Amino acid sequence: MSSTTSSVTPQLGGLAGVALFLVTVLAFVAESQLTQYVQTDLHYHKPFFIFYLVHSALAITFPLHLLYLSVTSKHSIAAILRGLRIAISNHLSPDTGSGSKTFPYPRFLWLVLLLTFGITCPSILWFAAISLASVSDVTAIWNTNAFFAYLITVQVFKLQWEARKLIAVVIATLGVAVVVYGGVTSGGEATSGIIEISSVPSAPVVGSILTLVASIGYGLYQVLYKMYAALPSDPEAKQHTPYQPIPDDGEIAAENEEYAVHHPPLGLHADLLTSLIGVATFLVLWIFIPVLHKTGVETFRWPSDRHTVLSIVAIALTGVVFNAGLMMLLSIWGPIITSVGNLLSIVVVVIYEVIFGDGLATLTVWSLLGCGVIVLAFGVLAYDMFTQQPSE
Template sequence: MSSPSQVGKLTIFVFTITLLSFVVESQLTQYVQTTLSYSQPYFIFYLVHSCFMLAFPCHLLYLALTTGRPTSTYLKSLKLAVIDHFSPRRSVGSLEAAQFPWYRFAFLIIAVTAAVTVPALLWFIAMTLSSVTDVTAIWNTNAFFAYVLSVKVFGLKWETRKLVVYGGSTAEEAPPSSEAASHPHSPSEPSMPLLGDLLTFIASIGYAGYQVHYKKYAALAEPEDTIDDHYEPLPDPEHPPNASTDDALPPLPYGLYSNMMTFAIGFCTMVLLWIPLPILHWFNVEPFSLPNDLKTTGAILCIIVSGSIFNAGFMILLASLGPIITSVGGLLTIVLVFISDVVLGNTDALTIWTVVGSATIVAAFGVLAYDILYKR
């Protein structure tokens, strides 16, 4: 039996942090927009997605502090990776002489931003209308749609077993707590669960499409889980490489390219997607207002941090593991949201069926973790 690889362990760590961040973001998003009555889904979405820019500079700072190499080294390698992505099969020497494809790269970033914005915005809106448990369960049906689209886009072979596994993972709707039942007009009670569930379902399909097409068109051709810690910086221009070493790109540190793409999505969001804010305010669709107390402000800051961590981790996993494994692993959020609901007082959600369903998902995740650690 082979021992777990360092990259495999790192992938499991990123997976765990990503899932926990999703749960925190989900619970706090509904708490802010219902219990605290700060219903500003587009504004919160804008803040969270604009702050995607935080992951990349933090990663660069970490690399600079732990390796002693200047950030310019990593930026140069990223530049060559992008050029190679649009014009593959070149040597490093020819890549250095090539112009950076600004227009093609900008189009790619705008397309990726649009693709992730629509389902994410629908998710934020659904959180104001339905329960966290329902939204999380329906959202995770993207595992099924990701498989169907992957078969179509990547020309994979249909496997009925996988269709059953990916399509059969559902979460039973938790009955309302006794507190909610005794206060039917409580601000934390879902106001329009059917509409919220429908929006989540549409968002789930859209997010599956985003995952598959990101992997096909935006991610590097070489999976990021094959890029190990033995990073070699590009040679100094005054000391050109030998012909024997001038035939391939140097490997990038794990997750750096994905974090660069996440940064680009955040930048695009910040620059372009503020425009609907005054329009929504003008037509009284979402009248703009800042949070008026520290509790709401602090909760929104936590949403921003957890949302940024989730999306940065998800982008890394999507690039390294692909849309099918990533979306299936995301099913574990159903279990985590269920546990958090119980911890927060919704004990009526604790039934034999939810326990059995959760145990099944955990077991499936255990198989997935074993596959990542020992077989990849």
């Protein structure tokens, strides 16, 4: 299989991939609702500072993953880290092979910085837009990143247009619009109760434009992450041999005779990159806080009560789960099905309202139709993923 093909052919990731997907969707819904709650209901309108806290918190993902492996893995952490280092070296410097005497630190550093920049720009725009426009507009426009991810994938990888995938992505995007706007009266009030839009946004046009730019940027980020950052193959694609100890013949293991884990455990590489993005955010982007304060763009102040603090902590935790899960899914499933899969967050909101809200009274023909279309589109792409798996 060519490198280009392997870059765009999604891997299933087994049951772990499906479970990860479900958790990621739930985390995105929770983060979105909490973010709007803090900035509107609690009146703590500090989008950049909230973004800074949330993305700095990403630094905990890799240490937590190592802690988990120390309890569950039969291999030593040293062997796992050694195998991860070999995999990264082979990915960034394939010409040197596994016996490379030096780790490609400059390339790896540039990769982390570019990933930080790539995820920061659309994220900041989203945090800002969700307090300027209605959550309905932001939700609908943001989720067009599935469409842009497909367009960019076709252009970047020089692929042929596939009618079934294109139709699936388009109808999934339209399905979101049906759910969001289907129950809106001419007066602009939501009648379905699924997504509340009756509050008057402060700058709807600006917020919508920011969300559109963020959506395009996010689609581009997903494609480029899969192309350059993700390892060529995921260990869970070969579930019968997820861990293969092999001797490390290079300087990486010169000081001892321990073995290295050939295939890094599922998500470990993605969690490493996610953590380093968090570290880079914490070390670099704090400088914008005093700049924004001095210019009056975002006057800094600490949260005034414990409830706001706990709510921001909840945003950070759900943001960690979502971003870490997203990075893993991009490696396993690729940008197209991952972005369309995120549209299922709309379906989750509908189900939540039915169970914990006003019950069946919240359902409308539009919400049922939109949710059905989204699920159908995701099912089509999932079917393609199952049928296009590379043979062993």
